[in-house]
Amino acid sequence: TSRLDILINNAGIGTAGQGAKRQVSADGYELRFAVNYLAGFLLTSELLPLLKASAPARIVNVASAGQQAIDFSDVMLTRSYDGVRAYCQSKLAQILFTVDLAEQLKGTGVTVNALHPASYMNTTMVRQARVTPWSSVETGADAILNLATSPTLNGKSGLYFDGLRESRADAQAYDAKARQQLRSLSLDLIGPASPTSKEQH
Template sequence: MNGQTVLITGSTDGLGRHLAVRLGAAGARVLVHGRDADRAERVRSEIRAAGGPDPVVLVADLASLREVDRLADEVARHLDRLDVLVNNAGIGFGRPGSGRELSADGVELRFAVNYLAGYRLTRLLLPLLRAAPGSRIVNVASAGQYPVDFADPMLERAYDGVTAYRRAKLAQVMFTFDLAEELGGSPVVNTLHPATYMATTMVRESGTEPCSTVAEGGDATLRLITGPASELTGRYYNGVREERAHDQAYDPDARRRLRELSDRLVAAAHARG
């Protein structure tokens, strides 16, 4: 990883933090992203203590598309190329009993953070990724996938946090397949379920007992960044095994409808200013 640049969204906790430190220690210049500057600075110090190049700290709330745009501008100010983008930032089911929430742009919050922010950020950063030979995009999704209902994509009629989370994660997978087909192998684009119920803040918040370690998820994700699977594109992995995703991910019409919905939501956010 010496000389390579890596942006990991949500790299101040859990899997993102684990990846940031491991990749930094391996010689990558890591762009540490989070919502909290103090926590991001702690990760930066951890990477420096491990002997890695001095990281760049980027603070942005991905629940706002304006902040996503600003994040992309910040990345472009620091870099003329980007070797790896890991769309890892996300929020879980929510606390038991919690209700439906909206982003700053009026989008259902889990769809906004877990999917739409990564969709927008990836598209904005494509010029930097194309400038780096062999660049890779890794979308951290989930084995928990639920089909997007295009008649009610924002879950206005019957909200449930688990359903909202799983819909957003399937949307990530659908975007991965769509983008891989569009790009034709450069950059390489893959997605994975890193591990089941890792010992993270997100899992604990939901009241679920962890059954995997963050290191297990890290190993699986690093395989898509640096291992043999990083040469393949448009694949979904459960851990280190390639598997079939939900059927909707393979439906070209559903992927087209998701792309059109995403572009409408982005355009509406910008129209509101």
């Protein structure tokens, strides 16, 4: 039978600079919210039954220290768009999802944690933003692998790490009402795609 021991949600689009125009996904959602957050939310929802059947299993959400509170009156940033804001909001959404999912997964043997791997790693995303890289990709990879494999994290869930150190995310991540709002919105946006998501709804 198939197993899934570790799921790492790492796909992302950067800020693309201040002057970037607002872009949308094929579904018409603001692109950074769709790619950086909603895609991982949907994929994780679809894979939860397999992860639970494979327990102990781990989910790692690769977020960022760049975080801005979600404005639930304009999540898709239709009123005033800014690429940096779009990126930072999408990354905080990942962390709200991490804390929320950790509560739902209590007792299943599946843990979920998020991290900022390293600042301005030498990646295409950073180079496209015309930033001189500060960190190596290897530094970031080590931090991600720590969450994926370290025995010291057995059973630990709902945490946010800055590199190898446990840290605190933006205050909105610890607001139960905001997390519930994001979950409801996300389930509405992905629609009937996922049997698991319908169950959670």
